[in-house]
Amino acid sequence: MHRRVAVYPGSFDPLTNGHLDIIRRGVEVFDLLIVAIAENSRKSSMFTVEERLEIIREVLVDQPRVEVDAFEGLTVEYAVKRGAVAILRGLRAVLDFEYELQMANMNRKIDPSVETLFMMTSEKYFFVSSQNVKEVSQFGGDISELVPPQVMARLAAKNGLSPRA
Numbered sequence: 251m252h253r254r255v256a257v258y259p260g261s262f263d264p265l266t267n268g269h270l271d272i273i274r275r276g277v278e279v280f281d282l283l284i285v286a287i288a289e290n291s292r293k294s295s296m297f298t299v300e301e302r303l304e305i306i307r308e309v310l311v312d313q314p315r316v317e318v319d320a321f322e323g324l325t326v327e328y329a330v331k332r333g334a335v336a337i338l339r340g341l342r343a344v345l346d347f348e349y350e351l352q353m354a355n356m357n358r359k360i361d362p363s364v365e366t367l368f369m370m371t372s373e374k375y376f377f378v379s380s381q382n383v384k385e386v387s388q389f390g391g392d393i394s395e396l397v398p399p400q401v402m403a404r405l406a407a408k409n410g411l412s413p414r415a
């Protein structure tokens with residue numbers, strides 16, 4: 251049988267429960283979901299690509315239909331190379347919409363064979379972003395409901411804080 255593959259690209263710096271929610275729901279729709287870390291030298295990151303790969307693999311170890319990878323260059327080209335029919339993206343707020351619409355249209359122009367699909371965030375996570383998780387954790391705030399425990403521990407280590415229970 252033909253496998254339906256999708257690529258879920260992003261920075262994942264770091265992985266949040268908002269990302270995880272999209273991943274868990276995404277695997278229900280596709281046979282294989284490739285979580286793909288976009289290597290972007292222009293964006294400064296807290297975690298290296300290797301660290302991010304390791305974290306996501308650890309968290310998703312119980313998901314046989316999820317693969318974790320990293321790529322450089324154009325997302326559509328990576329998607330085609332991996333035999334994907336779709337690029338999956340999450341939408342939180344109106345703020346995401348304009349940027350995502352531009353990207354989706356640009357990607358369709360580059361290669362119309364790959365469809366961009368959007369999944370709405372769960373109301374529990376609409377306010378969660380990697381950026382605000384990093385900020386809150388830097389000041390010792392409680393992020394236990396926003397990220398998986400593996401990410402909490404690593405953020406605490408980066409910030410030189412002991413992780414909160």
Ligand code: ADP
Pocket residue numbers: 259260261262263266267268269272338339340341342346370371372375376377378379380
């Ligand atoms: P990028 O730098 O490409 O925006 P991110 O890691 O910030 O990468 O996000 C990857 C994808 O996950 C994007 O489509 C983003 O909109 C989505 N996303 C991020 N946080 C959430 C959330 N809390 N709920 C739903 N989707 C989310």
